Amino acid sequence: RGQRRRPPPPQSPLEKVAAQEGLSLPQLAGRWFLVGMASRCSYLAEHSHRLEATTVTVTVLDGNSLAISTFRKLDGMCWEIRQHYLPAQAPGRFLLKGRGYSSKVDVVVGETDPAAFAILYYQKGRSVSVKLYGRSSQVSDAVVDKFEQHVRAVGLSDDVTYYFPTYGEWHLLPREQETEL
Numbered sequence: 750r751g752q753r754r755r756p757p758p759p760q761s762p763l764e765k766v767a768a769q770e771g772l773s774l775p776q777l778a779g780r781w782f783l784v785g786m787a788s789r790c791s792y793l794a795e796h797s798h799r800l801e802a803t804t805v806t807v808t809v810l811d812g813n814s815l816a817i818s819t820f821r822k823l824d825g826m827c828w829e830i831r832q833h834y835l836p837a838q839a840p841g842r843f844l845l846k847g848r849g850y851s852s853k854v855d856v857v858v859g860e861t862d863p864a865a866f867a868i869l870y871y872q873k874g875r876s877v878s879v880k881l882y883g884r885s886s887q888v889s890d891a892v893v894d895k896f897e898q899h900v901r902a903v904g905l906s907d908d909v910t911y912y913f914p915t916y917g918e919w920h921l922l923p924r925e926q927e928t929e930l
Contacts, residue, residue, distance in 0.1 A: 761855070761872065762872060762875075762877045762903055762904070763855050763857050763870055763872045763877065766857050766859055766870050766902075766903065767859070768839060768840060768841025768842055768857050768858055768859065769841050769858050769859065769860055769861050770841075772840055772841045772858055772861070773863070774809045774812070774813065774815065775809055776861075776863035777807050777809070777815065777858070777861070777863055777867065778807050778808060778809050779806070779807060779884075780804060780805070780806050780807075780884075781804065781805045781806075781807065781867065781882040781883065781884065782802070782803070782804055782805075782882065782883050782884075782885060782886040782913075782915075783803040783804070783805060783819075783880060783881075783882055783913050784866075784881045784882060784883045784886065784887070784888055784896075784912065784913060785880070785881040785893070785896055785910060785911065785912045785913065786878060786879070786880045786881070786910070786911050786913070787878060787879045787880075787900040787905040787906075787909055787910040787911075788876075788878035788879075788905070788909060788911075789876060789878075789905070789909050790876075790878065793909075793911055794909070797911050800911060800913050800914060801821055801822040801823070801913070801914065802821075802822070802886065802913060802914050802915060803819060803820065803821040803913055804819075804820045804821075805817060805818065805819050805820070805882060806818040806820075810833075813836040814833060814834060814835050814836055814843070815833070815834040815843065816831065816832075816833055816834075817831070817832045817833075817834060818830070818831050818832075819831075819832070832845055833845070833846075834856055837855065837856075841857060841858040842855070842856070842857050842858075843855075843856040843857075843858075844856070845871075852873070853873070854871055854872065854873045855871070855872045855873075856869060856870065856871055856872075857869065857870040859879070859899055860895060860899065864884060865883065865884055865888065865889075865892065866881065866882065866883050866884070866888050866892045866895075866896075867881075867882045868880070868881055868882075868895065868896055868899050869882065870899075870903065877903050877904075877905070878905075879896070879899055879900050879903060879905065881893075881896040886913075886915035887915055897910065
């Protein structure tokens with residue numbers, strides 16, 4: 750009787766996603782708008798009619814990690830969520846640590862033109878989501894097409910793709926909350 754071989758561990762969906770080549774982190778700094786998101790998250794599906802305009806500010810720390818501040822409106826109040834993307838094993842790949850081992854999120858900068866758009870992949874456990882950020886709240890149809898190609902490449906579809914409203918920007922933050930997602 751031969752030894753039973755263990756099957757190789759299943760490949761993580763993000764392992765086959767290529768990160769943007771020649772990515773210069775300082776070019777990602779500044780303000781971005783969350784334009785679209787593809788995710789099988791049931792919360793998104795149930796609350797998609799309540800999506801609010803969301804802005805993100807990116808700051809490069811110590812040359813290789815990113816501080817991300819997300820501003821979003823919820824129930825009429827503005828919230829700030831701060832996150833720290835740590836460098837992972839390769840350029841364009843990051844790790845977002847939550848509380849506890851199972852809450853880590855892998856992040857890949859899939860494609861970007863830093864003057865116009867950035868497409869990022871997020872993986873927590875086996876679930877993957879894809880986000881489209883724009884330097885303005887509206888991006889070109891060509892960029893939307895690219896985003897939708899990236900979405901399909903990881904097995905997501907139009908029925909789990911949501912676009913954020915472009916109205917309702919705000920600049921005052923009456924309430925602040927710091928969390929780790």
